Amino acid sequence: MPRWLWFVPLGLATVFGALMAFRYGWIAATITETDVIEAMAHRYATQDGGPDARASDCVGLAGQVDGAWITVRCADTAYHVSRLGRLISVSMPQGPAI
Structure with missing residues (x-):
């Protein structure tokens, strides 16, 4: 087996790592606060808010939990959303105590 063939997996792993680093850097550089607020407002209006929920009920604030x-x-x-746009956690109101 040729010696250069042993380095192909290392080269592929290096190229894959470089592409992933570029991708995450691109996301961090281009994501805006507006993008995050609109995405979470859409989630609230369609999934978590109930039948009377509207996207206009939402407001963006500086991060209030660690990270x-x-x-x-x-x-x-x-x-609570990270700098890469990943949802860290959701704080929902508790129902009434029974």
């Missing part, structure tokens, strides 16, 4: 870039507060629900 959060933005906190999007929609009525009583808070979405």
Whole structure:
């Protein structure tokens, strides 16, 4: 087996790592606060808010938990989002005690 063939997996892993680093850097450089607020407002209006939920119920705040870039507060629900746009956690109101 040729000696250069042993280095092909290392080269492929290096190229894959470089592409992933470029991708995450591109996301971090181009994502805006507006993109995050709109995405979380859409999630609230379609999934978590209930039948009367509207995207206009949401407001963006500075990150309020450790590691959060933005906190999007929609009525009583808070979405904590990282700098890469990943949802860290969701704080929803607790139901009444029974």
